Amino acid sequence: KNQVEQSPQSLIILEGKNCTLQCNYTVSPFSNLRWYKQDTGRGPVSLTIMTFSENTKSNGRYTATLDADTKQSSLHITASQLSDSASYICVVSGQAGTALIFGKGTTLSVSS
Amino acid sequence: ETGVTQTPRHLVMGMTNKKSLKCEQHLGHNAMYWYKQSAKKPLELMFVYSLEERVENNSVPSRFSPECPNSSHLFLHLHTLQPEDSALYLCASSQDMGNEKLFFGSGTQLSVL
Numbered sequence: 001k002n003q004v005e006q007s008p009q010s011l012i013i014l015e016g017k018n019c020t021l022q023c024n025y026t027v028s029p030f031s032n033l034r035w036y037k038q039d040t041g042r043g044p045v046s047l048t049i050m051t052f053s054e055n056t057k058s059n060g061r062y063t064a065t066l067d068a069d070t071k072q073s074s075l076h077i078t079a080s081q082l083s084d085s086a087s088y089i090c091v092v093s094g095q096a097g098t099a100l101i102f103g104k105g106t107t108l109s110v111s112s
Numbered sequence: 113e114t115g116v117t118q119t120p121r122h123l124v125m126g127m128t129n130k131k132s133l134k135c136e137q138h139l140g141h142n143a144m145y146w147y148k149q150s151a152k153k154p155l156e157l158m159f160v161y162s163l164e165e166r167v168e169n170n171s172v173p174s175r176f177s178p179e180c181p182n183s184s185h186l187f188l189h190l191h192t193l194q195p196e197d198s199a200l201y202l203c204a205s206s207q208d209m210g211n212e213k214l215f216f217g218s219g220t221q222l223s224v225l
Contacts, residue, residue, distance in 0.1 A: 034213070042219075044155075044202075044216050097210065100157070104152060
């Protein structure tokens with residue numbers, strides 16, 4: 001069964017600290033993996049996409065990694081800011097024409 | 113602003129009411145989607161339209177009725193809903209169907225009393 005599991009479910013960190021969010025998937029065949037950020041009261045916004053051949057990709061303070069062999073991805077946030085408080089959703093695309101598989105998300109709270 | 117606008121932002125309705133959710137995209141995309149987001153659950157795909165034709169209906173109860181009059185507008189008509197239908201309803205669009213980047217609206221927070 002195609003599944004996406006995210007951990008932790010929620011996380012609280014102090015402003016300025018780093019954190020890493022995890023995404024494990026069982027989707028096969030695999031096409032790509034996206035990380036979305038969803039602010040409270042808003043829809044999700046794409047942060048980055050990882051394809052099969054990519055291991056690491058950065059978008060400002062966000063760095064995503066992908067290990068296609070172990071079917072794991074991580075999102076590392078450096079020097080967190082209050083505006084990073086949001087839900088982070090991992091979405092995996094399988095074979096073309098099939099539905100996207102969504103994780104439940106990780107809720108990150110950054111406090112001052 | 114993602115280019116996808118949803119109205120209303122909040123909606124409270126009784127189980128016997130009829131209401132409609134509206135979505136408009138200004139991105140020139142060919143595919144539009146309705147998703148349901150409930151607490152502690154992954155987003156659930158409800159309907160997909162590609163070039164104004166419905167291409168997917170994920171076993172959604174008939175009390176939800178979608179309509180896509182043109183490539184820029186998408187509606188979700190609601191009638192005789194149940195309290196368990198209370199959720200955030202998100203509209204999204206993408207350039208084409210498939211493994212594409214989704215652009216989401218801000219959603220309609222629906223409460224069924």
